Amino acid sequence: MPELPEVETVRRGLEQAMVGRRLEEVVLRRENLRFPFPQNFRAHTVGRRVDSIRRRAKYLLIDLDDGKVILSHLGMSGRYTLFDANKVEEFENTGCNDTHSRFGSATGFDGRHDHVEFRFDDGSVAVYTDPRRFGVMDLIDVGEESIHPLIESLGPEPFGAWNSNDLARKLQRKTSSVKVALLDQRVVVGVGNIYACEALHRSGIHPSRESRSLVRKDGRPKKKLDVLVDMVVDVLNKAVEVGGSSLNDFADVNGTLGYFGHHFQVYDREDEPCLKAGCGGTIERITQSGRSTFLCPRCQR
């Protein structure tokens, strides 16, 4: 679920709900997600106002008014659900204990996987739910982003100054497949399994193709690499426009289902016809580095 477009969609939702509000209480219902919550998490968040919310790659950065920043990664299954003051009241008397939040009927799983609650001074609440707990929640100092181990080695943002010359430089000696390279967050950030498959299909590039075969001997990008950069940016843009994609259970912060799933050309379409006009191929599924790749062997070379 959460590739760049989904994280950006969540960022926009949280921005609307959180910026300018003060945290009245922060509830941690367990001691860790992928890593332990920092010891001082509550001390530095309770009583603070949210100034802004940024995104770096698939990470959310929630800026607080004391110079601390909440670093949040959704992993595979992390979600935020927002409740305004009226909604919160509706859940007032529902079940709630150390491990179960009272919002279970809205967040799913009876509230068993509602690990963090951010309660604001206007009565609204943001609940972080993450069944698989591959997510991350950390607290850093503003400016520490560039030296934080999870962030320091991240590559360029696709919506920034990224271009095919930069990509060519990174791929020119790579013998790994171009699909695996796209998933490498040091090469470019934000692209996950779904959009890697989609961008390669739109570019007519076979996912197993050697990365360096897309770069000319002089280090300049071949035409197909130019196309790939355009298609990565394009597919991410379109997905942001429709509010992020969904497989089965993705909801944005207001509970609305994303729509990009309806636009998949190859992802999860094994044995179905290629949708490229005039192609007539059949979508195949292969495994690369333990992840499913979907492609049309006919129009992707």
Next chain:
DNA sequence: CAAAGTTCCTGCGAGC
């Protein structure tokens, strides 16, 4: 059996 993400480890081959 699979899954949207990331990190870490092992083993292998290339190149020096």
Next chain:
DNA sequence: TGCTCGCAGGAACTTT
């Protein structure tokens, strides 16, 4: 021969 590097693949985290 032996060292280092990059890469492929797998395991790990966990639940539905």
